[in-house]
Amino acid sequence: MNSSYRFGILGFTALAAAAIASPNQAAAQEVVVYCGVQEEWCRPMMQAFERKTGIKVLMTRKSAGEIYAQLKAEASNPRADIWWGGTGDPHLQAGEEGLTETYKSPLMADLQPWAIKQAETAKNRTVGIYAGGLGFSYNTEQLAKRKLPEPKCWADLAKADYKDEVQVADPNASGTSYNMLATVVQLMGEAKAFDFMKAMHKNVNQYTKTGAAPARAVATGESVIGITFMHDAVTEAVNGAPVKVVAPCEGTGYEIGSMSLIKGAKNMDNAKKFYDWALTPEAQGLAAAAKAYQVPSNKNAATPPQAPKLSEIKLIDYDFAKYGSSAERTRLLAKWDAEVRNAPKR
Numbered sequence: 001m002n003s004s005y006r007f008g009i010l011g012f013t014a015l016a017a018a019a020i021a022s023p024n025q026a027a028a029q030e031v032v033v034y035c036g037v038q039e040e041w042c043r044p045m046m047q048a049f050e051r052k053t054g055i056k057v058l059m060t061r062k063s064a065g066e067i068y069a070q071l072k073a074e075a076s077n078p079r080a081d082i083w084w085g086g087t088g089d090p091h092l093q094a095g096e097e098g099l100t101e102t103y104k105s106p107l108m109a110d111l112q113p114w115a116i117k118q119a120e121t122a123k124n125r126t127v128g129i130y131a132g133g134l135g136f137s138y139n140t141e142q143l144a145k146r147k148l149p150e151p152k153c154w155a156d157l158a159k160a161d162y163k164d165e166v167q168v169a170d171p172n173a174s175g176t177s178y179n180m181l182a183t184v185v186q187l188m189g190e191a192k193a194f195d196f197m198k199a200m201h202k203n204v205n206q207y208t209k210t211g212a213a214p215a216r217a218v219a220t221g222e223s224v225i226g227i228t229f230m231h232d233a234v235t236e237a238v239n240g241a242p243v244k245v246v247a248p249c250e251g252t253g254y255e256i257g258s259m260s261l262i263k264g265a266k267n268m269d270n271a272k273k274f275y276d277w278a279l280t281p282e283a284q285g286l287a288a289a290a291k292a293y294q295v296p297s298n299k300n301a302a303t304p305p306q307a308p309k310l311s312e313i314k315l316i317d318y319d320f321a322k323y324g325s326s327a328e329r330t331r332l333l334a335k336w337d338a339e340v341r342n343a344p345k346r
Contacts, residue, residue, distance in 0.1 A: 029054070029055055029056055029270075030055065030056045030057075030058060030267055030270065031049075031055055031056075031057055031058070031081050031082065031267045031270035031271055031273075031274055032057075032058045032059075032060075032079060032080040032081045032082075032265075032266075032267065033046065033057055033058070033059045033060075033080065033081070033082050033083075033084055033274065034059075034060055034062065034067045034070070034071075034080045034082070034083045034084070034262075035059050035060065035061045035062075035084055035085055036061075036062065036063065036064045036067055036083065036084065036085035036086020036087075036175070036257075037061075037084075037085035037086065037257070037292065038061075038212055038232075038290075038292065039061050040290050040291065040292075041085075041286070041287060041290040041292045042059060042061050042085070043059075044286050044289065044290055045084070045278070045283065045286055045290075046059045048282075048283065048286055049274055049277060049278075049283075052277060053270075053273060053277070055270050055273065055274075057274075060080070063086065063169075063173055063174050063175065063176075063209060063210045063211060064085075064086030064087045064089075064090045064091070064174070064175030064176075064211075065090055065170075065171070065172055065173040065174050065175055065178065066173050066209070067083055067086060067090070068090035068091075068093065068094055068099075071083070071094055071099045071100075071262065072094075072097070072099065075099055075263075075264075077264075078262050078263065078264040078265055078266070080262050080265070081261070081262055081265035081266065081267045081268065081270065081271035081274075082259070082260070082261055082262060082265065082271040082274055082275060083100070083259065083260045083261075083262060084129070084259045084274070084278060085129065085257055085258075085259065086175050086257060086258070087175030087176060087178065087179050087211070087255040087256075087257060087258075088118055088126065088128065088175075088255060088256040088257060088258040088320060088324060089175060089178055089179060089182065089255075089320070089323055089324040089329060090175050090178070090324075090329075091122070091125075091126040091258035091259075091260050091324070092118075092121065092122050092126060092258075092320060092321070092324025092325070093324055093325065093326045093329050094125075094126075094260060095122040095123070095125030095126050095260065096122075096125075096324075096325060096326050097326055098263060099262070099263055100122075100125045100126060100260040100261055100262060100263055101125065101260075101261040101262065101263045101265070101268070102123065102124045102125055103124060103125075103261050103272060103275065104119070104124045105127065105275060105276050105279055106276065107276055107279040107280065107298070108127070110279070110298050110299055110300060111127070111128070111279065111297050111298060111299065112128070112131075112295075112297050112298075112299055114128055114131060114256055114297075115127060115128030115129070115131075115256065115297035116128075117320075118256045118258060118320065121320055121321050121324070122260075122324075125260060125261075126258045126259065126260040127258060127259055127260075127275075127279070127297075128256040128257065128258055128297045129257050129258060129259050129278060129279065129284070129296070129297050130256075130257040130284070130287070130292075130294035130295060130296055130297055131254060131255065131256050131257070131294060131295045131297070131310065132229045132230065132231045132254060132255050132257070132293075132294040132295065132307075132308070133229065133230045133231075133247060133252060133253075133254045133308050133310055133313045133315065134176075134179055134180060134183055134227075134228075134229055134230070134252045134253045134254060134255065135227075135228070135229070135230040135233070135245060135246050135247045135248055135252055135308075135313075136151070136157065136225055136226060136227045136228065136233075136246050136248070137215055137218050137225070137226055137228065137230075137233035137236070137237075137243050137244060137245045137246060138150075138151060138218060138224055138225045138226075138243070138244055138246070139218045139219070139221050139223075139224055139225075139241075139242055139243060140242045140243070140244050141221065141242045142221050142224045142242075143224055146165075146224065148161055148162065148165070148224065149161060151225060151246065152246060152248070152249050153248050153249040153250055154184060154187070154188075154196065154248045154249075154250050154252075155196070155250070157200050157203065157225065157227070158196050158199035158200045158203065159203075160202075160203075162203045162224065162225060163202060163203050164203065164204075164205045165203060165205065165223065165224040165225055166200060166203040166204050166205065166223065166224075166225045166226075166227070167204065167205055167206050167208065167213070167214040167217045167218070167222075167223035167225070167226045167227070168180065168204060168207060168208070168214055168226070168227040169207060169208045169209065169210060169211045169213065169214065169227075169228075170207040170208065170209065170341075171332075171333060171336055172333055172336075172337070173209045173210075174208070174209065174210060174211040175211060175255070176210075176211020176212070176227075176228060176229055176232075176255070177207075177211055177227070178329065178332075178333070179229075179253055179254075179255050180227055180253070181193075181197070181332055181333075181336055182253065182318070182323035182332065183252060183253030183316065183318070184196060184197065185323075185332065186253065186316055186318065186319065186323070187250060187251055187252070187253075187316055188250075194335070194336075194339055194340065197336070197339075197340045198339060198340055198343050201340050201341075201343050201345070202345050202346075205223055206223070207341070211228055211229065211232070212228055212229075212232040213226075214226025214227055214228050215228040215232040215233045215235070215236050215243075216236065218233070218236065218241075218243055219236035219239070219241035219243055220241075229255060229294075230245050230246075230247065230308040230313075231292065231293040231294050231307060231308060233245045234293045234306055234307070234308060235291045235292070235293060238291060238293075238306055239291070245308070247308070247312075247313045247314065249314075250314075251314040251315065251316050252313065252314065252315060252316065253315070253316055253318045254310065254313075254315050254318060256320065257294060259275060259278060259279075261275060279297065279298055280298065280301075281296075281298050281300045281301040281302075284296035284297070284298050284301035285301055285302060287304065288302070288304040288306075292304075293306045293307040293308070294307060295307055295310060
């Protein structure tokens with residue numbers, strides 16, 4: 001469910017002053033954020049920024065694919081100022097299409113090489129703020145109850161054993177699932193990847209709107225297997241759910257969660273303040289308390305101990321430039337719709 005929040009820490013006197021200020025003065029005290037991570041992380045980020053700056057945040061939480069679509073729809077009259085979080089592929093596409101603004105933060109020197117490379121790929125129209133590996137999880141209790149084999153590889157998810165037991169997001173709406181689509185294409189080759197996804201389609205019980213939803217479904221036992229970024233499944237395991245997280249045996253892709261300034265933003269100065277602050281160790285350190293277990297992009301920010309160790313995962317050399325391009329993303333999604341989503345289940 002998409003939600004909008006208005007956070008404010010200004011007292012009555014400040015609010016009264018804003019009410020009698022000129023429209024430009026009032027606008028100068030706001031920033032509108034489209035947030036692409038989970039609400040449990042969005043909220044404390046926005047609240048901390050307000051406390052730090054006194055700038056009021058208007059925040060809407062949606063999945064990365066939905067935010068990208070909204071930016072396209074609002075291009076002639078942007079409603080938001082900054083897009084924070086969500087997988088990097090749609091951020092890259094938005095940058096290529098001129099939906100986001102060029103900006104190079106003074107904190108760039110403090111960032112991990114992969115975050116800087118993301119910015120360079122986008123000609124500084126986006127920047128990496130966290131990284132996380134793609135994988136899947138399963139409910140250990142439900143697996144045992146159904147007497148199913150333990151899935152260890154991507155190929156396992158296409159086996160008839162798991163009919164109606166797999167949940168994954170729709171790649172049109174979810175950056176996570178588009179990352180999965182691009183990952184298996186790079187890992188297997190396009191023809192074999194689509195054969196795999198068509199076979200797995202017979203096992204999918206639901207294509208969700210958000211990328212993290214399958215991890216929650218696994219935690220509650222609604223689904224036995226869920227394809228997500230591994231850190232989303234770790235969150236459920238930390239919360240006590242009977243969840244095992246899997247890095248697929250063949251290898252897997254990863255995301256560089258990103259942040260972009262929106263072209264034509266009405267509160268650009270405040271958006272840049274948020275952008276710079278979001279790259280600080282202080283801001284990135286809020287993730288762990290929100291049970292978000294990605295690897296932060298600032299080299300001086302502490303990585304949560306529960307975060308999957310990227311150095312121990314067999315990661316592919318994910319081609320962010322190619323699969324974040326408008327032409328390739330549009331082509332792959334159209335092919336997925338035609339050949340996978342609309343394929344028969346029998």
